Amino acid sequence: MATTEVATTCYHCGEDCADKPVLQYDKVFCCEGCSMVYGILQQSDMCDYYAITLNPGLSQRRPVRQNKFLFLDDDKVRRSLISFSNEEQSFVTFYLPQIHCSSCLWLLENLHRIQPAVISSKVNFPTKEVEVFFDHRSFSLRQLAELLTSVGYEPYISLRQSGAQKPGADKSKLYKLGIAGFCFANIMLMSFPEYLGIDVQEQYLSSVFRYLNLGLSLPVFFYSASEFYKSAWKGIKHGFLNIDAPIVLAVLVTFVRSLYEVFSGTGGGYFDSMSGIVFFMLAGRVLQDKTYDQLNFERDYTSYFPIAVTRISNDTEKTVMLPDIHLDDTLLIHNEELIPADGIITRGQALIDYSFVTGESAPVAKEVGEIVYAGGKQVGGNIEILVIKEVAQSYLTRLWNRGEEPAKKAEEERSFVHLLSRYFTWMVFAIALAAAGYWLVHDSSHTWNAVTAVLIVACPCALLLSNTFTNGNILRLLGRQQLYLRNAQVIEDMAAIDHLVFDKTGTLTRAHGGTVEYDGRELTPELKIQVASLAAQSNHPMSKAVVKWANAGRPLTVRGFKETAGQGVEGVIEGRNIVLGSRKLVGLENAVKDAFTSAVVYLAVEGEVWGRFVIKNAYRPEVPELFGRLQKKYAITILSGDNEGERQYLSSLLKPGSQLLFNQGPEDKLRVIQRLQQRGIRVMMIGDGLNDAGALQQADVGIAVTEDSNCFTPASDAIMEVGQLGALDRILRLCIANRRVVMIAFVVSILYNIVGIWFAVQARLSPMIAAILMPASSLSILLITYGLSNVAAVYLRLKKTVQTTVHKN
Amino acid sequence: MTVIILLLVVSISVAALFLAAFIWSVKSGQYRDEEGPPVRILFDDKRTTTIDEP
Numbered sequence: 001m002a003t004t005e006v007a008t009t010c011y012h013c014g015e016d017c018a019d020k021p022v023l024q025y026d027k028v029f030c031c032e033g034c035s036m037v038y039g040i041l042q043q044s045d046m047c048d049y050y051a052i053t054l055n056p057g058l059s060q061r062r063p064v065r066q067n068k069f070l071f072l073d074d075d076k077v078r079r080s081l082i083s084f085s086n087e088e089q090s091f092v093t094f095y096l097p098q099i100h101c102s103s104c105l106w107l108l109e110n111l112h113r114i115q116p117a118v119i120s121s122k123v124n125f126p127t128k129e130v131e132v133f134f135d136h137r138s139f140s141l142r143q144l145a146e147l148l149t150s151v152g153y154e155p156y157i158s159l160r161q162s163g164a165q166k167p168g169a170d171k172s173k174l175y176k177l178g179i180a181g182f183c184f185a186n187i188m189l190m191s192f193p194e195y196l197g198i199d200v201q202e203q204y205l206s207s208v209f210r211y212l213n214l215g216l217s218l219p220v221f222f223y224s225a226s227e228f229y230k231s232a233w234k235g236i237k238h239g240f241l242n243i244d245a246p247i248v249l250a251v252l253v254t255f256v257r258s259l260y261e262v263f264s265g266t267g268g269g270y271f272d273s274m275s276g277i278v279f280f281m282l283a284g285r286v287l288q289d290k291t292y293d294q295l296n297f298e299r300d301y302t303s304y305f306p307i308a309v310t311r312i313s314n315d316t317e318k319t320v321m322l323p324d325i326h327l328d329d330t331l332l333i334h335n336e337e338l339i340p341a342d343g344i345i346t347r348g349q350a351l352i353d354y355s356f357v358t359g360e361s362a363p364v365a366k367e368v369g370e371i372v373y374a375g376g377k378q379v380g381g382n383i384e385i386l387v388i389k390e391v392a393q394s395y396l397t398r399l400w401n402r403g404e405e406p407a408k409k410a411e412e413e414r415s416f417v418h419l420l421s422r423y424f425t426w427m428v429f430a431i432a433l434a435a436a437g438y439w440l441v442h443d444s445s446h447t448w449n450a451v452t453a454v455l456i457v458a459c460p461c462a463l464l465l466s467n468t469f470t471n472g473n474i475l476r477l478l479g480r481q482q483l484y485l486r487n488a489q490v491i492e493d494m495a496a497i498d499h500l501v502f503d504k505t506g507t508l509t510r511a512h513g514g515t516v517e518y519d520g521r522e523l524t525p526e527l528k529i530q531v532a533s534l535a536a537q538s539n540h541p542m543s544k545a546v547v548k549w550a551n552a553g554r555p556l557t558v559r560g561f562k563e564t565a566g567q568g569v570e571g572v573i574e575g576r577n578i579v580l581g582s583r584k585l586v587g588l589e590n591a592v593k594d595a596f597t598s599a600v601v602y603l604a605v606e607g608e609v610w611g612r613f614v615i616k617n618a619y620r621p622e623v624p625e626l627f628g629r630l631q632k633k634y635a636i637t638i639l640s641g642d643n644e645g646e647r648q649y650l651s652s653l654l655k656p657g658s659q660l661l662f663n664q665g666p667e668d669k670l671r672v673i674q675r676l677q678q679r680g681i682r683v684m685m686i687g688d689g690l691n692d693a694g695a696l697q698q699a700d701v702g703i704a705v706t707e708d709s710n711c712f713t714p715a716s717d718a719i720m721e722v723g724q725l726g727a728l729d730r731i732l733r734l735c736i737a738n739r740r741v742v743m744i745a746f747v748v749s750i751l752y753n754i755v756g757i758w759f760a761v762q763a764r765l766s767p768m769i770a771a772i773l774m775p776a777s778s779l780s781i782l783l784i785t786y787g788l789s790n791v792a793a794v795y796l797r798l799k800k801t802v803q804t805t806v807h808k809n
Numbered sequence: 810m811t812v813i814i815l816l817l818v819v820s821i822s823v824a825a826l827f828l829a830a831f832i833w834s835v836k837s838g839q840y841r842d843e844e845g846p847p848v849r850i851l852f853d854d855k856r857t858t859t860i861d862e863p
Contacts, residue, residue: 052852102848109849125844174835182828186821205813212817 010034012152014055030059037152041107044114049107056103057152068334069149071308071319072142072157080307080321081157082141089119090136094148094155099128107151115139115147157307173227173289177282180224183216184275188771190216194268195768210262210269217271221255225278227285243421243464246428250459251278257452270456273774277461280778284468288475288488305340305374305391309333312384322391329387333378341374341387342394348383349567352376363542365567365582375690415492417467417742421460428458435761446763453765457756457773462749462781463742470741470785474734477793482721483703483731490717493701494735496682500630501673501695503687504640504650507705507725510618516549520603520611530556530573531603534580537561538569542601546580546613568601579604580613619649622726627653629729635681639664639672641691670694686728690714730796737792745784752777 009016011027012034022029025042029035037057041049049056071077084091098104105123108130112118117139121132130153134144145155190209198206228244228251235242251274258269310332311320317332322340325331330346333339339352350366354376363379366372372385374394432454439447471488478485485491502508523531532550535543537558561571568581579586579602586604601613630636637659638650650660661672669687673695676683685692685699688706693714696702704716705725724731756773759765793799834840 102851105845105848106852123845124842125848126842171835174840175832178828178831178835182824182831186824189820190817208814208817212821 010055010057010059011050012038012055012057013059014057015059033152034059037150040114040150046107046110046113049103052106053101053103056101056107058098069142069145071310072145073140074308074319074321076321077308077319078141085136088135088137089133090141091131091133092141092144093129093131094145094157095127095129096148096153097128097156098153099123099125099130104153108148108153111147114151118144118147158305173282173286176224176227177279177286180220180275180279180282183220183224184272184279187213187216187272187275191268191272191771195771206268207265213268213271214259214262217255217258217275220275220278221251224275224282225251227282228278240418241422241425242418243460243467246421246425246460247277247281247464250455250461253452253455257456270770273456273770276774276778277459280782281461281464281468284465284472287472288468306338309337309340325387325391327387327390331385331387333383333385335378335380335382337378339372339374339376339378339385340394341391342389343372343385343387345370345372346384346386348381349564350378350383351380353379367582367584415467415489416739417463420746421463424460424463428454428460431458431757431761438761439763449765450761450763453760453763454757456770457760457765458753462752462777463746465778466742466745466749466781466785469782470738470745470789473786473789474738477734477789477798478731481727481731481798482724483718484720485718486716490701491735491738493682493717494684494732495739497634497684497701497732499635499637499676499681499683501637501639501676501683501685501699503669503685503689503692503695504638504646505642506688507686507722508619508623508638510620516545516613518549518611518613520609523610526574527576527605530576530578531580533573534558534561534569534571534578537571538563542613543569543580546601549613577606620722620725624653626726626728630732631655631658633729634732637661637672637676639669639695641665666691666694670698673698686720686725687714688722727798730798734792734796734798737796738789741785741788741792744788745781748784749777749781752780 008021008028010021010030012029015030022032022035024035025038027035027038029038034057041047072081082090082092096104096108099108105125108123109121111121111132117135119133119135121130123130130148132144145157148155190213193206193209225248228248232242232244232248235245254270254274258271258274261267261269305322308319308321309325310317311325312318312330312332320329325341331340331343345366345368347368350370350372351363352366352372353363354373364376371388374389374391432451435450435454436447439450468488471491474491475485475488478491528550532547533555535546535550536555537543556573558571558573561569563569564581564585568579568585570577570579570581570585572578581602583600583602586602586609587607603610603612627636631654635658636654638654638661640646640660640662641664642662647660647662651658654660659672661668664672669692673683673685677698677700682700684701684703685695686703686705687696688704692704696704696714696716701718702716703718703720704714705720705722707722752773756765756769759769790799839846
């Protein structure tokens with residue numbers, strides 16, 4: 001016993017290799033694939049790969065089909081992937097979802113040691129991409145893809161990639177921030193003589209400092225602050241006074257007044273305050289705009305459909321790009337390949353995994369003559385399909401495109417901060433007018449001073465600061481909880497939600513590790529063992545589930561074992577002929593089936609049908625408690641594409657009166673959301689599959705749940721790792737706390753404003769007071785927002801970083 | 810007090826150097842991948858010994 005437990009993990013991938021370890025090179029491997037990768041690395045003297053991280057590889061149990069990358073030899077495909085090429089070299093970027101550790105980085109950047117035709121390669125870790133320069137005279141793109149595959153990093157090539165390159169992250173804000181920071185710091189330094197006074201003999205120096213400040217403020221005013229001019233102007237064009245409008249006014253007034261003071265020689269102006277405001281506000285924006293480069297919230301079907309497929313015409317196979325598929329083409333779909341267009345099966349046994357579509361992982365068997373929908377993945381042998389709808393017209397792609405129609409309201413109009421700033425702006429105007437009135441009567445020489453000072457001091461930058469910094473921090477906190485939001489506005493939207501809609505399959509239930517239920521004539525214990533022994537011969541997920549269900553001991557000997565791909569298994573155990581498989585295999589014909597029903601395996605003993613095994617997906621254990629907590633505040637609706645089989649269990653989780661809808665197609669789900677919204681309810685949809693895509697887009701907040709955020713997720717406002725589902729109620733509370741933090745910070749900033757205005761209306765605002773008030777208020781707001789949002793997170797137990805699990809499968 | 814003027818010029822040019830360095834660092838993509846470089850620096854260029862069991 002002890003010996004088998006010691007050395008049974010694979011040297012390459014660290015996986016358990018209990019059943020048949022492969023012994024080679026004095027190491028233990030779980031499969032031939034892993035040992036082959038080791039062999040290649042050892043030949044090139046690159047075993048450092050294993051020294052950097054323990055068991056860095058990924059399991060190679062599923063072999064990659066030969067000729068899988070044949071399509072890369074096609075000129076059109078190649079041109080669409082290669083971003084740069086001259087006579088000798090080509091440059092290409094591949095997405096390698098397997099990248100996860102420093103060993104990956106090391107290996108991929110040392111590719112040139114395995115293949116000298118690779119000139120250089122560089123990994124971009126967060127986006128999991130590798131950029132390769134290679135000599136295309138001696139080494140083709142296809143060979144490169146195969147080389148990467150041979151060391152365990154199979155490139156993921158999707159249709160999306162063939163299009164335009166991803167736009168690079170916007171760097172202009174960083175430049176603006178850098179320049180504003182530089183100018184702000186220098187202006188502060190040069191302003192010291194102004195604050196502290198200067199000797200009479202050195203008066204000339206004071207004007208040198210002033211003009212230097214003026215010069216330094218120009219880039220801030222004309223370049224760094226342009227961010228705010230644009231946004232304010234956009235708002236005004238739409239007849240809407242957004243938060244940037246009063247800020248622009250304040251910046252403008254400060255700048256003009258300072259210019260006047262410098263040129264007239266009456267004072268040093270407020271260049272320091274102005275550049276400080278711009279700097280802090282830009283910093284807030286940069287923080288808030290932190291995006292998750294590695295995630296894509298705009299994914300559509302193109303980012304997950306293959307770039308090319310094999311078309312059969314006149315008995316010859318030819319690679320075609322996806323847009324070139326036409327009606328009545330015959331396509332050859334290999335094992336593990338995606339069906340790109342709706343079609344009718346003309347040859348072969350289809351076993352379609354629709355998990356991307358429905359969240360249901362058990363594959364569905366389809367026979368010749370049946371329709372298969374785009375988005376399913378063939379598992380098993382090759383099949384041929386006759387295209388009945390073009391790619392863009394297919395059932396799911398059409399649905400997807402339609403989901404994008406409801407344009408979301410302009411962001412500016414949604415945030416409560418903008419509303420607040422409007423009231424605030426009117427208040428400031430009123431105070432400025434009152435001050436003007438007072439000074440006009442008493443001492444008109446002070447009017448200009450007082451009015452400009454009020455406008456300078458009372459700029460709502462504190463409100464903007466508290467908002468951007470709180471949002472930025474909450475975004476980061478949620479990111480650590482593996483909930484990635486598209487932008488900061490989503491936080492506010494989440495806080496305003498009053499109805500939650502859940503998809504059942506794949507969201508509330510687990511995609512993997514389902515349980516089996518048997519339904520039919522009772523099985524004697526001996527028969528149970530016999531069935532399990534037969535199932536144990538096969539690696540199919542359904543068979544594995546049956547073995548687990550039977551929970552029998554040692555498997556018995558099976559004679560005459562036969563596995564028909566996509567159909568099932570049969571064999572003779574203890575003299576009994578047992579068949580496990582599809583309806584057809586056990587002799588049941590003419591079946592009525594839905595488009596995407598869950599998987600069923602029939603059992604026949606001695607030619608007689610005994611019953612069937614149905615794979616049932618297990619509910620996530622945290623679901624009942626989560627619903628209990630959520631229902632204190634929110635109404636819940638559950639949508640399911642399946643039949644009503646689980647109505648009883650689900651309704652026991654929900655409050656009476658909650659909606660439970662079954663047999664919901666993708667369009668139905670969308671309509672449910674629309675109906676709720678028509679009643680003025682703000683809806684959050686939580687779903688996972690392609691069939692939720694429309695509903696996710698329609699909902700006020702759509703959260704796509706995924707087992708692995710690098711995998712495919714439909715377009716949504718947020719992406720959540722499924723393990724965090726249980727924390728959903730606390731996450732919603734944190735979003736609500738966000739608003740409170742902003743308000744508290746705002747109140748504090750108003751206190752500062754009152755002090756400032758006190759001096760301003762009396763026309764006594766000296767540059768010194770402005771210089772103290774401005775950074776003091778900005779910094780204290782920073783501390784308050786940062787501190788309070790962290791306190792809220794600690795209180796809600798959302799502070800701890802969730803370990804990212806590496807998905808080795 | 811011309812020394813003050815001199816100091817001003819020096820201090821601003823030093824600050825400008827840092828600004829230029831910052832702009833260069835943004836331009837060269839140093840804020841694009843924050844995880845790779847700290848790992849990359851630890852790799853030895855060439856190691857001939859193969860390590861057995863880690």
